[in-house]
Amino acid sequence: MKTRLGTRLKSGILFGAFLPSLTAGIAASEEQATTPAAKNRVAPVPTESRRLALETAGAFLNDGFRIRDGEWKGTLSKGVPLFLQVTLFAGEIYWFVAASPAQGGALRVTVYDSVGKAFKGEQWKDPNGDGGARSAAGVAPEKSGKYFVGVELLEQPNVPSADFSLVYAYK
Amino acid sequence: MVTGRHFAIPALLIPLFLCLPAWGASPPAIAPMTEAQRGEAVFLDAMSIPCPGEVFVALNKACRPNWATLVTPATAPVSTDRAQLALAVGVLAANGYIAVEAQDGQQVRNVGREILSVAKALGVSQSLMARGNSLMEFAENNAWDALADELEATENEVKTTMVEQKDRDLVCLTSAAAWLRGLEIASGVVLGSDSLQGLEVIRQPDLAARLATQLGGLPPRFKGGAQVSLVKETLESASSLLAVKEGRSKEELRATLQKIHDDCSAVMKSILASVTAEGSPSGTPATTPSATPAATNLSPSVTQ
Numbered sequence: 001m002k003t004r005l006g007t008r009l010k011s012g013i014l015f016g017a018f019l020p021s022l023t024a025g026i027a028a029s030e031e032q033a034t035t036p037a038a039k040n041r042v043a044p045v046p047t048e049s050r051r052l053a054l055e056t057a058g059a060f061l062n063d064g065f066r067i068r069d070g071e072w073k074g075t076l077s078k079g080v081p082l083f084l085q086v087t088l089f090a091g092e093i094y095w096f097v098a099a100s101p102a103q104g105g106a107l108r109v110t111v112y113d114s115v116g117k118a119f120k121g122e123q124w125k126d127p128n129g130d131g132g133a134r135s136a137a138g139v140a141p142e143k144s145g146k147y148f149v150g151v152e153l154l155e156q157p158n159v160p161s162a163d164f165s166l167v168y169a170y171k
Numbered sequence: 172m173v174t175g176r177h178f179a180i181p182a183l184l185i186p187l188f189l190c191l192p193a194w195g196a197s198p199p200a201i202a203p204m205t206e207a208q209r210g211e212a213v214f215l216d217a218m219s220i221p222c223p224g225e226v227f228v229a230l231n232k233a234c235r236p237n238w239a240t241l242v243t244p245a246t247a248p249v250s251t252d253r254a255q256l257a258l259a260v261g262v263l264a265a266n267g268y269i270a271v272e273a274q275d276g277q278q279v280r281n282v283g284r285e286i287l288s289v290a291k292a293l294g295v296s297q298s299l300m301a302r303g304n305s306l307m308e309f310a311e312n313n314a315w316d317a318l319a320d321e322l323e324a325t326e327n328e329v330k331t332t333m334v335e336q337k338d339r340d341l342v343c344l345t346s347a348a349a350w351l352r353g354l355e356i357a358s359g360v361v362l363g364s365d366s367l368q369g370l371e372v373i374r375q376p377d378l379a380a381r382l383a384t385q386l387g388g389l390p391p392r393f394k395g396g397a398q399v400s401l402v403k404e405t406l407e408s409a410s411s412l413l414a415v416k417e418g419r420s421k422e423e424l425r426a427t428l429q430k431i432h433d434d435c436s437a438v439m440k441s442i443l444a445s446v447t448a449e450g451s452p453s454g455t456p457a458t459t460p461s462a463t464p465a466a467t468n469l470s471p472s473v474t475q
Contacts, residue, residue, distance in 0.1 A: 008367055027409060066224070066225075066228070066316065066319065066320065067320075068217070068218065068222065068323070069217065069222075069320065069323040069327050070215065070216075070217025070218045070226075070327065071217070071218070072213065072215055074213075081208075082213070083204065083208055083209070083211070083212040083213065084212060084213045084214075084215065084218060085212045085213065085214045085218065085219045086219055087219060087220065087221050087375060087377075087378050088228070089221070089225065089228075089229035089372055090229070090233075090371045090372060091229055091232045091233060091371070091372070092225075092229050092232065110201050111202050112203070114377070115203075115278075116204030116205070116206075116208065116209050117203050117204075118200075118201040118203065118309045125218050143371070143374075144372055144373070144374050144375055145374065145375060145376075145377060146377040146378070148204060148208075148209065148212050150204070156249075158274065160414050166218075168218070170225055170228065171228065
């Protein structure tokens with residue numbers, strides 16, 4: 001799969017071009033916070049993993065992607081991948097973003113088809129690892145149906161296990 | 172004469188050779204998942220079941236539906252049956268997404284009001300007041316993307332509160348109903364196309380089967396209800412009908428789709444039917460008496 005978005009994500013994250021989007025997003029959320037409805041709401045405090053995952057996935061918003069409200073969270077150990085079942089639609093583009101605040105770790109996100117074969121798509125990995133590990137996989141399935149998303153720890157972080165959060169964006 | 176130099180050259184080259192495959196090699200192939208891994212994969216309501224908005228985005232790409240013609244008046248049932256009310260939340264949320272796609276602000280406000288009224292009947296409305304207000308604000312400002320996000324967040328908040336109040340079983344009812352409402356709309360749109368454009372989008376037999384299995388695992392007090400039984404049967408039927416069978420003619424496909432559409436429509440009618448004094452569902456849905464605009468802080472319902 002070759003999408004303009006994939007290129008944008010890679011270059012955007014590598015060269016900081018997505019920062020204006022993030023800044024705009026923060027400004028928008030601050031603006032929202034001034035509305036009466038938002039003032040009354042006590043939002044749940046997201047975990048650091050979720051915050052990192054949403055921050056990374058936020059780069060897609062300006063490209064017309066929507067981020068699902070839910071998250072998949074868990075704890076990873078090296079050599080023990082975890083899997084989530086998802087339902088994808090033909091013709092849509094998806095990015096699955098995983099993040100962990102564990103320093104020194106490296107994550108890999110892989111999308112598998114219904115029989116468990118790795119699905120060809122785009123991969124992105126945070127090159128710096130500043131503030132934790134972040135990784136993403138982008139796919140554009142040609143068939144609607146059941147798929148799996150796997151998250152694994154490629155490098156052991158400084159702690160024995162690493163909390164992670166996975167979110168996804170679609171358009 | 173063989174000197175030390177003759178040994179020195181291979182001694183330098185051999186390690187170099189050993190290293191070559193590592194330089195030129197592509198990254199190691201990712202191993203396929205084992206059957207056990209597939210069986211143990213996590214299935215999460217908020218991630219594994221697509222929200223109606225996701226279905227409609229896919230439908231928009233396959234064929235451009237006329238969303239304005241698909242908007243239906245948002246009416247919550249009058250009922251004390253918690254299972255029916257949980258199903259109604261799913262249907263109403265899906266109706267909200269349709270109104271968002273149609274960019275019908277008034278209808279979104281109506282849906283928000285009805286969701287709150289059902290949430291109140293379920294006793295999960297406390298945390299939702301702010302959501303209702305946000306829906307109003309976004310609808311007034313024509314912030315359609317924000318509305319779609321807020322609808323999903325509202326639905327999730329209802330589900331979270333259900334879980335907190337030890338009503339976890341109700342969550343799968345809400346998800347199943349939302350998905351069936353999406354299927355009803357999508358199958359209707361596909362049937363409206365001569366070439367059945369968009370058929371690929373709705374082929375989700377595994378998901379239908381999974382939702383039916385979840386409903387089968389509900390406690391008897393929920394499972395025995397008329398609406399829950401009907402939803403389960405419809406999901407099972409849809410699962411087998413949606414399974415890809417090669418060699419089917421367009422007429423056969425159309426007949427299959429029509430059955431799915433009719434079944435889903437019957438389920439929606441049953442979910443939104445109010446219970447009469449005798450206990451049987453009436454055909455006319457109505458709002459709950461407690462759901463007055465003053466109580467929910469939202470404007471009166473206006474259907475277009």
